[in-house]
Amino acid sequence: xxxxxxxASVLVLAVLVxxxxxxxxxxxxxxxxxxxxxxxxxxxxxxxxxxxxxxxxESNAVAEVRVKRDFFNSLIGAITLGAYQSTSIExxxxxxxxxxxxxxxxxxxxEEGQDGD
Amino acid sequence: xxxxxxxxxxxxxxxxxxxxxxxxDAGRRYELHPGSGGLSPAKFRKSAELVLDLIEExxxxxxxxxxxxxxxxFSQVSGQQDAWIxxxxxxxxxxxxSAGAMDAGFAGDADGLLLVQCGVSIFEINRYLxxxxxxxxxxxxxxxxxxxxxxxxxxxxxxxxxxxxxxxxVVAIQLLSAGGQNLWIERPSKPVASAAxxxxxxxxLRRDDDLFDAGLVSLGLLGVVHSVVIETRPIFLLSxxxxxxxxxDRLKQAMRTLDPAGIDxxxxxxxxxxxxxxxxxxxVVNPHxxxxxxxxxxxxxxxxxxxxxxxxxxxxKYGAGFDLPGLVGKFLDAVDPLTPLLTSKLFDMQLxxxxxxxxxxxxxxxxxxxxxxxxxASLAVPADRCIEALDLAIEAHKQFxxxxxxxxxxxxxxxxxxxxxxxxxPSCVIDMDGLNSMNxxxxxxRVRSALDAAGIEYAQHWGKFHDLTGGRLxxxxxxxxxxxxxxxxxxxxxxxxxQTFSLAAQETVIGL
Ligand SMILES: Cc1cc2nc3c(=O)[nH]c(=O)nc-3n(C[C@H](O)[C@H](O)[C@H](O)COP(=O)(O)OP(=O)(O)OC[C@H]3O[C@@H](n4cnc5c(N)ncnc54)[C@H](O)[C@@H]3O)c2cc1C
Numbered sequence: 001x002x003x004x005x006x007x008a009s010v011l012v013l014a015v016l017v018x019x020x021x022x023x024x025x026x027x028x029x030x031x032x033x034x035x036x037x038x039x040x041x042x043x044x045x046x047x048x049x050x051x052x053x054x055x056x057x058e059s060n061a062v063a064e065v066r067v068k069r070d071f072f073n074s075l076i077g078a079i080t081l082g083a084y085q086s087t088s089i090e091x092x093x094x095x096x097x098x099x100x101x102x103x104x105x106x107x108x109x110x111e112e113g114q115d116g117d
Numbered sequence: 118x119x120x121x122x123x124x125x126x127x128x129x130x131x132x133x134x135x136x137x138x139x140x141x142d143a144g145r146r147y148e149l150h151p152g153s154g155g156l157s158p159a160k161f162r163k164s165a166e167l168v169l170d171l172i173e174e175x176x177x178x179x180x181x182x183x184x185x186x187x188x189x190x191f192s193q194v195s196g197q198q199d200a201w202i203x204x205x206x207x208x209x210x211x212x213x214x215s216a217g218a219m220d221a222g223f224a225g226d227a228d229g230l231l232l233v234q235c236g237v238s239i240f241e242i243n244r245y246l247x248x249x250x251x252x253x254x255x256x257x258x259x260x261x262x263x264x265x266x267x268x269x270x271x272x273x274x275x276x277x278x279x280x281x282x283x284x285x286x287v288v289a290i291q292l293l294s295a296g297g298q299n300l301w302i303e304r305p306s307k308p309v310a311s312a313a314x315x316x317x318x319x320x321x322l323r324r325d326d327d328l329f330d331a332g333l334v335s336l337g338l339l340g341v342v343h344s345v346v347i348e349t350r351p352i353f354l355l356s357x358x359x360x361x362x363x364x365x366d367r368l369k370q371a372m373r374t375l376d377p378a379g380i381d382x383x384x385x386x387x388x389x390x391x392x393x394x395x396x397x398x399x400x401v402v403n404p405h406x407x408x409x410x411x412x413x414x415x416x417x418x419x420x421x422x423x424x425x426x427x428x429x430x431x432x433x434k435y436g437a438g439f440d441l442p443g444l445v446g447k448f449l450d451a452v453d454p455l456t457p458l459l460t461s462k463l464f465d466m467q468l469x470x471x472x473x474x475x476x477x478x479x480x481x482x483x484x485x486x487x488x489x490x491x492x493x494a495s496l497a498v499p500a501d502r503c504i505e506a507l508d509l510a511i512e513a514h515k516q517f518x519x520x521x522x523x524x525x526x527x528x529x530x531x532x533x534x535x536x537x538x539x540x541x542x543p544s545c546v547i548d549m550d551g552l553n554s555m556n557x558x559x560x561x562x563r564v565r566s567a568l569d570a571a572g573i574e575y576a577q578h579w580g581k582f583h584d585l586t587g588g589r590l591x592x593x594x595x596x597x598x599x600x601x602x603x604x605x606x607x608x609x610x611x612x613x614x615x616q617t618f619s620l621a622a623q624e625t626v627i628g629l
Binding site (some may be wrong): 056 | 153
C-alpha cells in the first residue's frame with residue numbers, strides 16, 4: 001500500500017498549511033452584497049509606514065470584509081520577527097437601499113402614483 | 118439631492134466568480150448604478166440608454182459584453198476573458214404597478230406584481246415582499262445571493278414540487294439589445310402592461326411567445342435584461358423537517374411520482390390535516406455507504422401567523438474555513454481511501470435531523486456562507502426515470518469513485534423557457550454536490566456517460582459544472598434549441614451583433 005506514506009505526507013502538509021491559515025469574515029447582519037470580492041493589499045512594515053487604501057465602492061458602503069492569513073504570510077512574519085506582516089484582505093461593496101418603492105402607472109387604487117418624470 | 122443612474126468603470130480588470138471556480142482578465146469592468154431616489158420612468162429610461170450606448174461601444178470595438186449578476190454560477194457562463202463585464206448588482210430598484218399601468222386584457226391581480234431591476238437579489242425580493250407587502254416568492258433556489266435575473270438566466274430551480282423553475286414567475290421582460298433595441302416582452306396569452314406604460318419606459322412592446330421563451334433563460338446571449346415583472350403570492354410559512362428514510366420501494370415510488378404520501382413520515386413531523394401534500398420534497402443520498410439511510414426533507418405550507426417575527430439576520434459563528442473545501446478536495450484526490458469516511462462525516466454534519474422548523478420562504482432559503490472550490494453539477498431527467506438515473510449515478514460512483522460527492526434529488530414541474538433545463542413534465546433534478554476535486558469531476562462525467570448509454574433523456578444546469586457537447590445539447594433541447602437560435606438570429610441580425618452577445622464556452626457547442 002504505497003498510498004499510506006503519501007497519505008501521511010499529504011496529511012501533515014494539509015495540517016501545517018491549514019493550521020496556519022485563518023479567515024475572518026466581517027459581515028453586516030443583512031448584507032446587500034454588490035459585485036464580487038475585490039482584493040486590497042494589506043502589507044505592513046512594523047507600524048513604521050501607514051498606508052491608507054481607499055476601497056473602490058461607489059456606494060460608499062461595504063457589506064463584507066474577509067481577512068486571510070495563510071501559512072506563507074505567517075512564515076514571512078515569523079522570519080522578519082514581525083517587522084513585515086502580510087495579510088490578504090478582500091472586501092465586498094454594499095449597494096444602497098431603495099429610498100422608496102413607488103407605485104407606477106397612476107393611482108387607481110387610491111395610492112400615490114409616481115409615474116411622472 | 119437625487120442623482121441619476123450612471124456607469125462606473127472599475128480600475129481593476131481582474132474578475133472572479135463568487136465561489137472562485139474561475140477568474141479572468143476582463144477587457145473592461147463596468148457597474149450599473151441606479152442613482153439615488155426611487156425608481157421613475159425617467160430614471161429607467163436613462164439607465165437603459167447608458168446600457169444601450171455601452172452595447173454599441175462594445176460592438177464598435179469588437180468586444181463581447183457580458184452582463185453578470187451575483188456571479189454564483191460555477192460554470193463559465195458569466196465573466197469571460199477580454200470581454201467587457203457589466204456588473205448589474207447595484208441596479209436594484211423595484212416598483213409596484215398600479216391597475217392604471219395594466220393592459221385591458223390583464224387578468225391577474227396587479228397588486229401581486231413587482232417590477233425588479235436586473236440587480237435585485239433574491240434576498241432583497243424576499244425581504245421587501247415578506248416584511249413590507251405580506252407577500253412571497255412561490256419558489257427560488259436554495260439560497261438568496263443570486264440576482265433574480267441572473268438566476269432565471271440559467272433556469273435556477275428549487276424543490277417546490279408544484280412549481281417550475283424561478284423563471285416561471287416572470288410575466289414581462291425588458292431586454293436591451295444591439296442596435297438600440299429596448300424591448301418589453303410579454304406573452305400574447307398573458308398581456309400585462311399597457312402600451313402607454315411601456316412607452317413611458319422608452320421600450321417597444323412585443324407580445325411574442327418565442328421571444329418570451331428565449332428571454333426567460335438566455336445566459337446573456339440575447340442582450341442585457343434590464344428588468345422583469347414577476348408575479349408573487351400571499352405570504353405563507355413553511356414547516357420543515359428532515360429525517361432518515363431507507364432507500365426503499367416506497368421512497369422510490371414517491372420520487373417517481375412527486376408524491377411522498379406513502380413514505381414513513383416520523384410521528385413527530387406535523388402533517389397538516391387538511392393539506393397533506395408537501396410544498397417541498399427533497400431526498401439526499403450518500404453514495405459512499407449503500408446502507409446509510411437517505412435524508413428526506415419535507416416542507417408543508419401553513420398560514421402566516423401575525424405573531425411570527427421575520428428575522429434574516431446573520432449570526433456570528435465558527436465554521437469550516439473558506440478555503441477548506443478546496444483543500445480537502447485536493448487532499449482526497451491524493452488519498453482517496455479516506456473519501457468515504459470524510460464524505461459520510463460531512464453528510465451527517467451538513468444534513469442534521471430536525472422537525473417542524475417554521476420560517477417564511479426567505480427565512481428558510483437564506484444566506485449561505487461562501488466557500489471557495491465547492492463543485493456542483495445538476496442533471497434534470499423525467500421524474501418517472503429518476504430512480505433509474507439515480508441508480509446509474511450511484512453505480513458510476515461505485516465504479517469510478519470514490520469522490521467527495523453526494524446526490525440530492527429535487528423535483529420541479531416543467532419550466533418555461535426554450536433553454537430551461539428542467540424541461541420534463543415533471544422533472545427530477547439530480548444534484549451532484551461536492552468538493553471541487555478531480556475525482557468529483559470524473560464521477561460527474563461518468564454519470565453523464567452512463568445516462569447517455571442508457572438512453573435516458575437529460576438536460577444539464579447551465580450555471581453549474583456541465584460538459585455540453587454539441588450532441589448532448591441537441592439531444593437535450595431538440596427543436597427548442599433551434600427556436601432559441603432562430604430568435605437570436607432575428608434579434609441580432611449581423612455577425613457583429615451576435616459577437617457582442619456571445620459566450621466563448623458556449624460558442625462551439627451551441628453553434629451560436
Ligand atoms: C451556493 C450556491 C447555491 C446554489 N443553489 C442553487 C439552487 O438551489 N438551484 C439552482 O438551480 N441553482 C443553484 N445555484 C446555481 C445558481 O443559482 C445559478 O448559477 C444562477 O444563475 C446564479 O445567478 P447569479 O445572479 O449569480 O448570476 P451569474 O452567475 O452572474 O450569471 C448567470 C447567467 O446570467 C447571465 N446574466 C446575469 N445577469 C444578466 C442580465 N442582467 N442580463 C442578461 N444576462 C444576465 C450571465 O451572463 C450568466 O450567463 C447555486 C449556486 C451556488 C453558488
